[in-house]
Amino acid sequence: ETGVTQSPTHLIKTRGQQVTLRCSSQSGHNTVSWYQQALGQGPQFIFQYYREEENGRGNFPPRFSGLQFPNYSSELNVNALELDDSALYLCASSLGDRKIYEQYFGPGTRLTVT
Amino acid sequence: AQSVTQPDIHITVSEGASLELRCNYSYGATPYLFWYVQSPGQGLQLLLKYFSGDTLVQGIKGFEAEFKRSQSSFNLRKPSVHWSDAAEYFCAVGSNAGNNRKLIWGLGTSLAVNP
Numbered sequence: 001e002t003g004v005t006q007s008p009t010h011l012i013k014t015r016g017q018q019v020t021l022r023c024s025s026q027s028g029h030n031t032v033s034w035y036q037q038a039l040g041q042g043p044q045f046i047f048q049y050y051r052e053e054e055n056g057r058g059n060f061p062p063r064f065s066g067l068q069f070p071n072y073s074s075e076l077n078v079n080a081l082e083l084d085d086s087a088l089y090l091c092a093s094s095l096g097d098r099k100i101y102e103q104y105f106g107p108g109t110r111l112t113v114t
Numbered sequence: 115a116q117s118v119t120q121p122d123i124h125i126t127v128s129e130g131a132s133l134e135l136r137c138n139y140s141y142g143a144t145p146y147l148f149w150y151v152q153s154p155g156q157g158l159q160l161l162l163k164y165f166s167g168d169t170l171v172q173g174i175k176g177f178e179a180e181f182k183r184s185q186s187s188f189n190l191r192k193p194s195v196h197w198s199d200a201a202e203y204f205c206a207v208g209s210n211a212g213n214n215r216k217l218i219w220g221l222g223t224s225l226a227v228n229p
Binding site: 035042044055090101104 | 118146148150155156157158159160163204206208213214215216217218219220221222
């Protein structure tokens, strides 16, 4: 069984640039959730994709967008990067329905915006 | 509003000592509760979960947690801590508020283990 993978591991971008983060879900999982974790904080929910459709969104501006592909992998795109976007971005996969809360996380992508 | 509180920001224990990490939640219905562990620079690993049934749940790495509805608590315990348990521990509750099925997280408890 393959776990959740994320790429890249680390990324440094300049304010105003755009970034794409990638996530491959665990085998058999059809739901992907993205979280932002600032230093010293718990994760904050960005959005969730279920069977290629956005299935919920947290309190993040529209410049945070995403996609889910037929193989259930997912992308997180952030436009017009701001310094406060510097954080660890975590992807989690799960099965739908009741198992949707039982989320398995990837190692994260550390984004630094300068 | 649904929330999770972890009252202890930092805890230090000696290797071999027992451990209890506290978690309190605010949620109207029967909660889905989780404990995760995060090592430095790493993602989150699921330690254990509570959905229903037996209020004492066993997890990986020798951890257990007890759901107490009357106290709105889900404390994590381990009878004998190992040096490798040093990490950040997060408690989370599954929430469907606003039709968003997501996890709501506490701020975490940082565990240090003295040799």
